[in-house]
Amino acid sequence: MKELKPAMLMCLLFTLLCGGLYPALVTGLGQALFPHQAGGSLLTAANGQTVGSALIGQPFTAPGYLWPRPSATADFSYNPMASGGSNLGPTNPALLTAVKERIGVLRATGVSGPIPADLVLASASGLDPHLSPAAARLQIPRIAKARGLSEEMVANLVTSHTEGRQLGLLGAPRVNVLAVNLALDTISR
Amino acid sequence: MNLPNDLFQFSALLAAVVLLAIPLGGYLAKVYQGERTWLSPFLVPCENFCYRLCGVDQNDDMSWQRYALAMVLFNLVLFLLLVAMLLIQPLLPLNPQKLPGLSWPLALNTAVSFVTNTNWQNYSGESTLGYFSQMVGLTVHNFVSAASGMAIAVAVIRGFVRRSSAFIGNFWVDLTRSVLYVLLPLSLVAALFLVSQGVIQNFSAYKTVPLVQATTTEKPQLDAQGNPLLDRAGKPLTDKVTVRQATIPMGPVASQEAIKELGTNGGGFFNANSAHPFENPTPLANFVEVLLILLIPAALTRTFGVMVGNPRQGWALLGVMLFLFVLALGVLHWQELASTPLLKQLGVVGGNLEGKELRFGLAGTDMFEVATTATSCGAVTAMHDSFTPLGGLVPLSLILLGEIVFGGVGSGLYTMLAFAVIAVFVSGLMIGRTPEYLGKKIEVREMWMAIVTILIAGIVVLILSGIAIITPAAVASMANPGAHGLTEVLYAFASMANNNGSAFAGLNGNTNFYNLLGALAMLIGRYAPAVAMLAMAGGLAAKKYVPPSLGTLPTDKFPFAFWLTLVILIVGALTFFPALALGPIVEHLAMVGGN
Numbered sequence: 001m002k003e004l005k006p007a008m009l010m011c012l013l014f015t016l017l018c019g020g021l022y023p024a025l026v027t028g029l030g031q032a033l034f035p036h037q038a039g040g041s042l043l044t045a046a047n048g049q050t051v052g053s054a055l056i057g058q059p060f061t062a063p064g065y066l067w068p069r070p071s072a073t074a075d076f077s078y079n080p081m082a083s084g085g086s087n088l089g090p091t092n093p094a095l096l097t098a099v100k101e102r103i104g105v106l107r108a109t110g111v112s113g114p115i116p117a118d119l120v121l122a123s124a125s126g127l128d129p130h131l132s133p134a135a136a137r138l139q140i141p142r143i144a145k146a147r148g149l150s151e152e153m154v155a156n157l158v159t160s161h162t163e164g165r166q167l168g169l170l171g172a173p174r175v176n177v178l179a180v181n182l183a184l185d186t187i188s189r
Numbered sequence: 190m191n192l193p194n195d196l197f198q199f200s201a202l203l204a205a206v207v208l209l210a211i212p213l214g215g216y217l218a219k220v221y222q223g224e225r226t227w228l229s230p231f232l233v234p235c236e237n238f239c240y241r242l243c244g245v246d247q248n249d250d251m252s253w254q255r256y257a258l259a260m261v262l263f264n265l266v267l268f269l270l271l272v273a274m275l276l277i278q279p280l281l282p283l284n285p286q287k288l289p290g291l292s293w294p295l296a297l298n299t300a301v302s303f304v305t306n307t308n309w310q311n312y313s314g315e316s317t318l319g320y321f322s323q324m325v326g327l328t329v330h331n332f333v334s335a336a337s338g339m340a341i342a343v344a345v346i347r348g349f350v351r352r353s354s355a356f357i358g359n360f361w362v363d364l365t366r367s368v369l370y371v372l373l374p375l376s377l378v379a380a381l382f383l384v385s386q387g388v389i390q391n392f393s394a395y396k397t398v399p400l401v402q403a404t405t406t407e408k409p410q411l412d413a414q415g416n417p418l419l420d421r422a423g424k425p426l427t428d429k430v431t432v433r434q435a436t437i438p439m440g441p442v443a444s445q446e447a448i449k450e451l452g453t454n455g456g457g458f459f460n461a462n463s464a465h466p467f468e469n470p471t472p473l474a475n476f477v478e479v480l481l482i483l484l485i486p487a488a489l490t491r492t493f494g495v496m497v498g499n500p501r502q503g504w505a506l507l508g509v510m511l512f513l514f515v516l517a518l519g520v521l522h523w524q525e526l527a528s529t530p531l532l533k534q535l536g537v538v539g540g541n542l543e544g545k546e547l548r549f550g551l552a553g554t555d556m557f558e559v560a561t562t563a564t565s566c567g568a569v570t571a572m573h574d575s576f577t578p579l580g581g582l583v584p585l586s587l588i589l590l591g592e593i594v595f596g597g598v599g600s601g602l603y604t605m606l607a608f609a610v611i612a613v614f615v616s617g618l619m620i621g622r623t624p625e626y627l628g629k630k631i632e633v634r635e636m637w638m639a640i641v642t643i644l645i646a647g648i649v650v651l652i653l654s655g656i657a658i659i660t661p662a663a664v665a666s667m668a669n670p671g672a673h674g675l676t677e678v679l680y681a682f683a684s685m686a687n688n689n690g691s692a693f694a695g696l697n698g699n700t701n702f703y704n705l706l707g708a709l710a711m712l713i714g715r716y717a718p719a720v721a722m723l724a725m726a727g728g729l730a731a732k733k734y735v736p737p738s739l740g741t742l743p744t745d746k747f748p749f750a751f752w753l754t755l756v757i758l759i760v761g762a763l764t765f766f767p768a769l770a771l772g773p774i775v776e777h778l779a780m781v782g783g784n
Contacts, residue, residue: 003255006361007262009243011270011333014368018332019325022373023444027391030384030443038390040439040467042398052398055387055466056437059404069547076406076430080437081315081395083461085544085572087695089673090529091780095543095575099535117528117539118547124464124572130547132539165550170198171472172550181401 057129064146068177073126085124130174195552214491220370250356253727259360271300274326284319285394294704301708303330305715308456308690311699315438335452336367338599345603348726349627352734380447387470388443396437403433450481455567455690463568486595489602501745513594522555524580544572562587565597567690574693578777590761603722607642612756628734638725642718647764649686668695676772686714
C-alpha cells in the first residue's frame with residue numbers, strides 16, 4: 001500500500017487547489033470585472049428596491065401584462081427555488097390536456113390563427129425569461145385594451161425589448177417578459 | 190425557424206471544435222511526455238512542489254497493476270471524503286440556507302456519481318446542497334474525475350507506444366499534469382467568460398424579491414401526518430394561496446459550470462442544470478459550453494496520433510466520431526423541428542418546445558443535447574423526457590453506443606481504442622491477415638479486455654432495467670405512462686452505467702432502489718473498463734514492435750474508419766435493438782398511427 005499516502009495527500013492538495021483557491025480566484029476576478037452579472041443581473045426599481053433578475057422569469061396572469069411561457073415549477077409557476085421542466089412525454093395525455101387548456105385561455109382573449117409553440121409549451125428551467133417575438137405580438141391587442149393604450153405604443157415597447165440572434169448568428173430572437181412588464185408599469189398603472 | 194442559419198451554427202461549431210482540438214491535442218502530447226510548453230516556466234515549479242508535498246517521485250514508472258491501484262485508491266479516498274461531507278453538511282461553513290445533511294443512500298449515490306464522472310443527480314442542487322458541499326465537494330470531483338480519465342487514456346496510449354516495457358507511466362504525474370496544465374487554466378478562462386455572460390459567482394444568501402404581479406396557486410391540504418386530503422370524489426382538496434414574493438438562489442456557479450462542461454462531468458448547480466438561466470444565460474454562453482464539452486475528447490484523438498507517431502491514426506478516430514455526431518445531430522434536429530402530429534393538430538407551430546429554453550433556439554438546444562450525450566457529460570439545456578419519441582432515441586442511442594462519439598474526457602478515447610482493437614481483429618479474421626494495431630499483435634488478452642470494456646456497460650443496463658420493470662417500487666417511479674415509462678427506466682440505467690448523468694428526468698430516482706442499484710451501475714461502468722484497458726495497455730507495452738508488412742491492414746485510412754463505424758453500429762444494434770424497439774420506437778409508431 002505504498003500508494004495510500006500519495007492518494008490521501010493528493011486528495012487534500014486538489015481539494016485545496018480546485019475547491020478553495022480556484023473558486024476564490026473566479027469569485028474575486030468575476031466580482032471585480034463583472035459585478036452586475038456575478039451578482040445575478042438583478043433589476044432595481046426607481047425606489048432602489050430589487051424587483052427580480054433580468055435572467056429569471058416571473059409569473060404574469062393579469063390581462064394588462066405580457067404573459068410568459070407556461071412553467072412547470074413546483075408550488076407555483078416560476079418558483080426559482082424549484083427549477084425544472086414538466087418532464088411530460090410527447091404522447092402523454094396530461095401534456096395534451098394542458099396544451100388544449102392553455103390554447104383555450106388564449107382563444108378566449110381573441111387570439112386566432114396558429115399558436116406559437118413557446119406560448120403553450122413549458123420551458124426546461126421553468127424560469128425562462130423570454131418569449132418569441134411572435135408570441136409577444138399576439139398579446140399586444142389584449143394588453144393595449146386592458147391598459148387603455150394604443151396598440152402601436154405597446155408594439156413599440158415590445159420591439160424595443162426584443163433582442164436578435166447573438167452576434168447575428170446564435171440562438172433565437174427573443175423578448176424579455178419581465179423587462180416589458182416593468183416598462184409597461186412605468187408608462188401606465 | 191430558419192434552417193440555413195441552423196446549419197451555419199452547426200458548421201461553425203464543428204469547425205471550432207476541429208480547429209481548437211489540433212493545437213490543444215499537440216499541447217497535451219507535450220505535457221504528458223514532459224516536454225516544455227509555454228506554461229512550463231510558471232507551472233514546472235508548482236508541479237515539483239506538489240510532488241514533494243505528496244512524496245511522489247516523478248521518475249518512478251509504474252506497472253499497469255500499480256497504476257490501476259493508485260487510480261482506485263485515489264478515487265476511494267475522494268469518495269469517502271465526499272460521503273462524509275454530504276452527511277455532515279449542517280456542520281460545514283458557507284451554508285447560508287441552513288440546508289440539512291443528505292440521507293445515506295442519497296449521499297452514497299451522489300458521491301459515487303461524482304467520483305465516477307457520471308454526475309447523475311437524484312437531488313435538486315438549489316434546495317439540497319450548501320455552497321461548501323458544491324464547491325469543496327463537487328467542484329473538486331469535477332476536476333479530479335476528469336483528470337483520472339485523462340491519465341488512464343494517456344497510459345493506454347503509452348501501451349501502444351512503448352516496446353518491450355513493463356511500465357506504462359506514473360499515475361500521480363499524469364493526474365497532476367492534467368489538472369495543472371489543462372483543466373485549471375482552461376476552467377479559469379472559461380469561468381470568467383461565463384460570468385461576463387451572466388452566470389453568477391458569489392457567496393450571498395438567496396435573494397427574496399417581491400413579485401411584480403402577485404400570483405395565486407392551489408396548495409394541497411394535508412392531514413396531521415402530512416398526507417394529502419381527498420374529497421368524496423377522490424380529488425385532492427386544495428387551498429388557494431396568494432404568492433407575493435419569490436426566492437432567487439445564489440452561489441459560486443460559474444467556477445463549477447466551466448469544469449462541469451470541460452471535464453464532461455455534467456452535474457448541475459441547479460436542478461434544471463444548463464437550462465437554468467444562471468448556468469447558461471445566453472446563446473453565446475451555450476455555444477461556448479458545447480465547445481468546452483467537445484474540446485478535450487476531440488483533442489485527445491490528436492494527442493493519440495502525435496504520441497503514436499502518426500497523426501493520421503488520430504484523424505481516423507476523429508473522423509468516425511464526427512460522422513456519428515453529425516448523423517445524430519441531423520436526426521434529433523429533424524425530429525424536434527417537425528414536432529409531433531398531436532401538437533400540429535392543435536394548431537401549435539414552431540417545433541417541439543416542451544422542456545426547451547427559448548433563447549438557444551432549437552439549433553442551440555439540439556447541438557448541446559447531442560454533444561452532452563455523445564460525450565459522457567450529461568449536462569442538459571433541455572428535458573430529454575419531453576423530446577419527440579425518435580428525438581429521445583438519439584441521446585439514448587449515443588449513450589448506449591458506449592460513449593465513444595468523442596466520449597468522456599479520457600474514457601471516450603480509451604473506449605474507442607477498444608472498438609478499434611475489435612475492428613482490427615474482426616477484419617483480420619475476415620481477410621485472413623494477422624490482426625495488428627499500431628505495430629502490436631492483437632491476441633487473446635487484448636480481445637478479452639476490449640470485450641469487457643465494450644460489453645460490460647450494456648450487460649449492466651439490460652440486467653438492471655430488467656430487474657426494475659419487475660420491481661413494483663421501481664415501476665412506481667415512472668412519470669409517464671406506457672412505452673415512454675420503459676424508456677425512462679432504460680435511459681436511467683444507460684446513463685448511469687455509461688457514466689453520462691443525463692436523465693429522462695420524470696423518473697423519480699431518489700428511492701432506495703435507484704440510489705443503490707444506480708450506484709452499482711456507475712461503479713461497474715467506470716472501473717471495469719478503466720482497469721481492463723490498463724491491463725490491455727500493460728500487455729501491449731510488454732510486446733515487441735511488429736513493423737508493418739504487406740499483410741498489415743492500414744488503420745489510418747478511410748476504409749478502416751468506415752469499417753470501424755460499421756463495427757460500432759452493429760455491436761450497438763445487436764445489443765440494444767430489442768429494448769429500443771419496446772421503448773421509443775413503439776411509442777413513435779403508436780403516435781403516427783394515431784393511438
